[in-house]
Amino acid sequence: MANARDALVEAAARFSFSPTARLDAELLLAHALGIERNALLLDLTRAVPDSFGPLVERRAAQEPVAYITGTRGFWTLDLKVGPGALVPRADSETLIAAALAHFGGTPPAMVLDLGTGPGTLLLALLDEWRSARGIGVDYSAEALGYALANARLCGMADRARFVRGDWAGALTGAFDCIVSNPPYIGTAEPLSPEVKDYEPAAALFAGPDGLDDYRRLAPMLRRRLAPGGAALVEIGYEQAAAVTPLLEEQGFRVVLHRDLGGRPRVLLAH
Numbered sequence: 001m002a003n004a005r006d007a008l009v010e011a012a013a014r015f016s017f018s019p020t021a022r023l024d025a026e027l028l029l030a031h032a033l034g035i036e037r038n039a040l041l042l043d044l045t046r047a048v049p050d051s052f053g054p055l056v057e058r059r060a061a062q063e064p065v066a067y068i069t070g071t072r073g074f075w076t077l078d079l080k081v082g083p084g085a086l087v088p089r090a091d092s093e094t095l096i097a098a099a100l101a102h103f104g105g106t107p108p109a110m111v112l113d114l115g116t117g118p119g120t121l122l123l124a125l126l127d128e129w130r131s132a133r134g135i136g137v138d139y140s141a142e143a144l145g146y147a148l149a150n151a152r153l154c155g156m157a158d159r160a161r162f163v164r165g166d167w168a169g170a171l172t173g174a175f176d177c178i179v180s181n182p183p184y185i186g187t188a189e190p191l192s193p194e195v196k197d198y199e200p201a202a203a204l205f206a207g208p209d210g211l212d213d214y215r216r217l218a219p220m221l222r223r224r225l226a227p228g229g230a231a232l233v234e235i236g237y238e239q240a241a242a243v244t245p246l247l248e249e250q251g252f253r254v255v256l257h258r259d260l261g262g263r264p265r266v267l268l269a270h
């Protein structure tokens with residue numbers, strides 16, 4: 001029977017399409033063994049279970065690792081994810097860092113996450129702001145199923161509520177912090193099979209120029225933001241020049257935040 005060391009080399013070679021081929025293999029083998037990746041790396045002589053083979057086949061077909069393992073780490077949390085919900089992206093942690101920096105030692109009382117998916121932004125913020133409560137909105141029932149499960153798993157079900165709806169259309173009241181990572185990919189943009197063939201199109205595409213959802217969201221942010229509050233939206237790295245005026249037209253002052261790669265990633269409107 002192959003040992004872990006050899007099996008990882010073989011699996012990573014099958015994942016040459018992935019920039020994180022070796023990491024993918026380690027995560028899948030740790031999942032098959034039911035242990036943490038760190039524990040796997042401490043002993044690479046261990047035997048490989050038969051259940052690893054089918055996982056390798058799924059990844060070789062470019063299924064996202066997070067859909068295979070059913071979880072994805074985001075900020076301080078391990079979130080349950082699966083088909084029907086976008087896999088949280090590391091780039092979105094820029095928005096969390098920007099929100100924490102903006103509010104500093106005075107956390108907002110009410111947070112609204114528009115397009116919450118598996119609860120990503122809302123739950124990460126509520127984990128930091130223990131006195132805050134929040135609402136996550138999505139129009140995907142599947143995504144909301146994961147969001148609710150994640151709120152329970154992370155011990156935040158008493159502070160996080162989820163609502164199915166078309167952005168903020170059905171909401172009333174004011175929120176001190178509104179966050180959103182809406183779909184922002186243009187319909188003709190080329191995408192890898194990993195994204196295009198597995199992740200929900202409704203979480204990705206926003207009209208020919210990728211801006212349709214920002215156009216709808218901008219006036220809703222104005223209406224739902226409490227005085228003195230801040231709205232933060234994630235953007236594609238080439239969209240700052242197009243999205244900033246949409247927010248400024250609503251009377252907002254806009255501050256740009258960059259991701260760890262130095263690319264424009266978040267607009268903070270206040």
Ligand SMILES: C[S@@+](CC[C@H](N)C(=O)[O-])C[C@H]1O[C@@H](n2cnc3c(N)ncnc32)[C@H](O)[C@@H]1O
Binds near residue numbers: 085089114120165202
């Ligand atoms: C790019 S995904 C982001 C998901 C999550 N916020 C994250 O960062 O992992 C966009 C989300 O917006 C949701 N969405 C798209 N159009 C929507 C609409 N009109 N109203 C509410 N949610 C919408 C999608 O279902 C999807 O979950």
